[in-house]
Amino acid sequence: MNAVVVDARGAAAPWLDEIARQGELRWRVHKFGGSCLEDLEGFRRVLDILQSEAPVRCFVVVSAVRGVTDALLGLFERARAGEPDRAGVELLISQHTALAHALAPDEARTLAAGFQRDGEELAWLLAQVRTAPRGGYGLVDRIAGIGEYWSSRLLVAALRQRGVEAQDVDARELLLVEATQRGADAIAWDESARLVAAASARWPEALIVAPGFVARSRDGGAATLGRNGSDLSAAAFARLLDAESLTVWKDVAGVLSADPRLIRRARTAPELSYAEAEELAAAGARVLHPDTLRPLRRANVPVLVRSSRDARQPGSRIVGVPTGCGAARAVTLEEDTVSVSVRGVAGSLVLSALERAGVQPRALVQCNARRSLDLVITAADRSRAEPAFAGSLGPFAQVEWRAGLALLRAVRAGFGGDARRMAALYTALADLRVPILGSFQDSHDHGLSVLIAGDHAHAALNAVHARLCHGTAKLAVAVVGTGLVGGALLRQLQQHPACGDDLRLVAVANSRSVLIDAEGITPDTATARLNWEGKPLGVEAAVAALQDSDAHVKILIDATPAESVARRHAEWLAAGVHVVSANKIAQGTSLARWREVRSGCRAGKTQYGDAATVGAGLPVLKTLRRLQGAGDGLLALEGVFSGSLSFLFNAYDGSRPFSELLAEARERGYTEPDPRADLSGGDVARKLLILARAAGIAIEETDVVVQGLVPAELTALPAEDFFARIDEVDAQIARQYAEAAAQGKVLRYIATLDRTGKAQVGPQAVRRDHPCATLSGADNLFVLTTARYHERPLVISGPGAGAEVTAQALLADALEIATTV
C-alpha cells in the first residue's frame, strides 16, 4: 500500500509521489555536527544512536570531524600565501586513518587507501591555488568539503562493522544550488527533488549517509552551502524526502532558554515554534541558523535538537504550533546597543538611510502621528548610521542618541498580547529597580523587547529568566515515596494546571533512589525516570535539590511510612523547607517529637501540612484549629478514625473470614503498608494523638489506652509469618462478633478522647443505630463536642482512606502553603 503524501507546501510536488511509492515508512533525517564527531568516543555515541534507530528508514547527514573544515580552510589560506603545507595534509590523513582502524578494522585498509588518494588530490589542488583564476577561490569548495566525505565514509564503514546495513551517497549528485544565491534560497528545489527522487528509488532498505555542507552548482562545479552548511543540507534533505522529522544532534541538550554563559540555570526549552526558533537565531542564540529552519517550516517537518552526549534526553522540538507551559521559550540579551530617536521626518526616510548604510535595526517603534521613530541598533553600527542620517535626513530632523544600552528580549509567540506574562516581565525588572527605557513588540508578535541600561543587563537577564523561563518558580516540590499515595500524587500533579509553570517537581525519591532535576521533572515520567536514572543518594539529596532551587516556596512532601524520614521533618522545617506529610509519625508518636515539629516551623518560618494524616484529608484538623483559634475548646471527641477498620467492620457479617476482607482492604489501598499498623490500633492511636495535640490537649503516647485486634504473639512476627497465621485473627474476630451479636449489637473500632486527656481506642460492641454503626465503605466519623457545639456536636464524616483522597490532601496542603507564604 502506498503512503498518502500531502504536500504541506501547498504547491504541486510531483517528486513526493515518487517518494511515497517507495513504501509506507517515512524517512527520519539525522544530522550529526562536528561536535558529535569530535573523536572516537563521539563516533561511538553516534553509532549507538543510529543502531537504536533501526529499522526506521534513516537518512544521515554528517559534518566533518571537529576542526577538520577549519584545518582545510587553513591549508587553503596558506596555499594562497604561497606556503603549501604537506605536513598538514598528512596530519588529516593520519587522523582519519586512525579513526578507521579503531571504528572499522575490517574496512580500515580500503578506507585508508581512499584517504591517501584524496590526500594526494588535496595536495595537488592546494598546489594549484596560487595560480588558479579568482585568487584560487574557485577551488575552495572542492577543498573545504573533503572532511564531510571522509566522515561519511568512516561512519558507513563503522556501521557495517556493527552489522548495520548502511550506504553512503554523494550529496553533490543530489543537491543543486544557484551560485548567485545564498542560504536556503540557493537550493534549486525542483531539480534537487527530481535528483533525490530518482536516486532514492535505487536505495536499498538501508541507512543512507550523505556528506553535509557540499553541493553542486548548476554549471556542474563543486559548491558548498556556507558556514553551518551541514545543518542546511540536512534541512534540505528532510524537505526533499518529505521526512517524518529532522533530528539535529549537537553537544548541547537542545535549544536553551538563555545563553548558558550568562545564566547558569539555563534550561532546555521543550518545544518552540519555527518562528520562535528563528527569532532566537536572529537574536544571536547559536541554535540553528534561520536558513535551516525556513525550508522545514514551509514543509512542516518537525525538528528535534538533541545532545549526542545524552541521547536519553528528549531535547527541544521545533514545530508549527507548540504546546506546553512556561511563560517564555527563552530570554535573550543583546549588549552594546544604542537607541536613536528620530523626530520631524518620515520614518521611511530613516529606514532607507539605514538600509543604504547596511544597518539592520534590532528593534523599532514608529509613531506616525508624531512623525517619530525610536529604534535600537548595535553600537558597532552607529559609525555607519550617523553619517547616513547626516547625509539624508535634512535640516528638520531631530536625532537623539543614547549609548550604553542593552536589549532584553522575551521570546514567545503572543507574548506581547498576554498581560499576565508582560506583567511578570515588568515586575521582575521593577523588583530590581531597573528602569525600562523603551519596549518594543516585534511586528510578528514573537516576543517583547525592553531596552535597559547596559550596567543592569546581567542582573536583569537573570531576574527575567528566573521569572519567565523557570516556570514562575513559585513552588518547588520534592516528593518522597512513590508507592500508593505518592504514585497517586504524581498523577494529580501531572494534571494540575500549575504544573511545569508555577509548580516544579525538582526531586522524587523512594526507599531505593533519588532523582533530581532542577529544571523540573514531568510527574508522568517520574517513576520511570527514578527507576532508570535514580541514584542511591538518600532523601537528603532531595532536600538539597529543594534548597538549591530558586523557587519562592520549597516543599517536601512525605508520602512514606518511614520513621527515618519523619525524624528529619523538624530539621527541614527549621531550614526553611515546608513539609507536607501523609506520614503520621512526626506528630503522632512522642510529644517531644510533636513539639520539635512546632519549633521547626517557628525557627524556619515554615508550615507543616498535615491534612492527610487524619481522615485522609477530611477537614478535621483544619476545623479543630479554627475552633481553637476562635476560643472554642474541645470537650470530647469520638468516632471511627480508621478507613480500613471502618471498611472491615462495616463489611464483616461472619459470612466471609475477616482476613479475606482484609485482603480486599489492602487491594483498595485502605491499609497501611503493613496492615498490622491498622489492626493493632496503632494507626488510630496516632491519629488520636495528632487530633488531641491540635486541640491543645498535650498527651503522650502512653496516655492512650489501645486495644488491638492482633493477638500479642503475632505482633512481632515478620509479615510473612503473620499472614501465615492470620486465621488466629479470624477466630478472635469471629468470637467478638458473636458475643456482640448475642446482645443485638455490632462491632466497631472506636476512638474516644475527653478534655482531661483520657483517651482510648479499641473495638466496641454498639447498637445498630449508633452513629458509628451506620457508616459505610471506608468512611470515617469525627464527632466533636466543644464549648459552643455542646448540645448538638459538630460531625465530620466521609471517606477516611484511599490513595486518591490522601494524595489530594497532600496537593491541596502544598498549594495552600504556596499561596499563603
Ligand SMILES: NC(=O)C1=CN([C@@H]2O[C@H](COP(=O)(O)OP(=O)(O)OC[C@H]3O[C@@H](n4cnc5c(N)ncnc54)[C@H](O)[C@@H]3O)[C@@H](O)[C@H]2O)C=CC1
Ligand atoms: N493509604 C491511605 O489511605 C493513607 C495513607 N497514609 C500514609 O501515606 C504513607 C504512604 O502510604 P502508601 O503509599 O500506602 O505506602 P506504600 O508502601 O505504597 O509506599 C511507600 C513509599 O515510600 C517509600 N519509602 C519507604 N521508606 C522510605 C525511606 N526511608 N526513604 C524514602 N522512601 C521510602 C517506598 O519506597 C514507597 O515508594 C504512609 O505513611 C501512610 O500512613 C495517610 C493517609 C491515608
Ligand SMILES: N[C@@H](CC=O)C(=O)O
Ligand atoms: N490505613 C489508614 C489509612 C489512612 O490513614 C486507615 O485505614 O485509615
